[in-house]
């Protein structure tokens with residue numbers, strides 16, 4: 001199943017994309033793509049629906065982040081050795097974990113908002129996964145029982161805020177619209193192997209990142225066990241698994257996003273995102 005959330009920011013309704021690619025309204029069945037709906041029983045109920053009986057949604061409404069009421073957005077840093085090399089650091093011996101502020105989460109095609117004065121806003125295509133059944137101290141062998149599905153994430157990053165001032169990475173990772181999620185939450189049954197997915201990102205139509213999740217240092221199964229050693233994972237939490245090489249920071253010379261550019265990105269089977277780059281002060285209100 002491909003689950004979506006559509007409509008204006010903050011008032012998104014749940015929906016699904018049927019086998020013909022038509023957007024269907026799920027708001028008569030569930031209140032949101034969130035929480036317990038993501039548990040195995042919730043997803044089984046949705047899978048049992050006859051999509052043809054759901055109302056179609058006219059037009060092409062805005063898509064919101066494909067999961068609602070996200071409790072936390074956990075990210076894995078430097079999870080591709082060639083990205084670690086371009087970032088100038090050694091591949092980590094254990095997963096690097098950081099959080100992005102929930103206020104950075106936005107729809108897949110919402111604009112990237114350049115923070116005031118930003119000169120080093122960068123792109124990062126990533127495979128993200130969504131927790132269904134939560135847990136603590138999850139065994140690696142049980143990882144698949146805990147994943148509701150997968151989606152695309154652009155881990156937008158302001159490198160000066162992230163790396164050139166005091167503290168950890170949070171400041172550079174958390175600005176508004178720095179975490180587009182979607183277009184769809186693709187349920188886990190549709191992804192045979194999360195470690196065999198191509199991912200790509202273009203700026204103004206020019207390929208910048210091309211990778212495959214097979215080259216991650218720490219695969220999804222290890223990430224879920226590792227993260228749950230440090231925090232309880234809950235239904236609707238999202239974990240983004242790191243970016244392959246080709247970020248702007250790693251170019252020679254480094255190249256960053258400018259107002260007026262367009263970023264497109266995607267992951268095999270999970271759909272694509274498209275973001276216009278605009279100044280924060282020009283954001284639609």
Ligand SMILES: NC(=O)N[C@@H](O)C(=O)O
Pocket residue numbers: 076077078079080083087124155157241242243
């Ligand atoms: N360098 C940096 O910020 N990288 C991470 O976000 C990552 O995904 O590897």
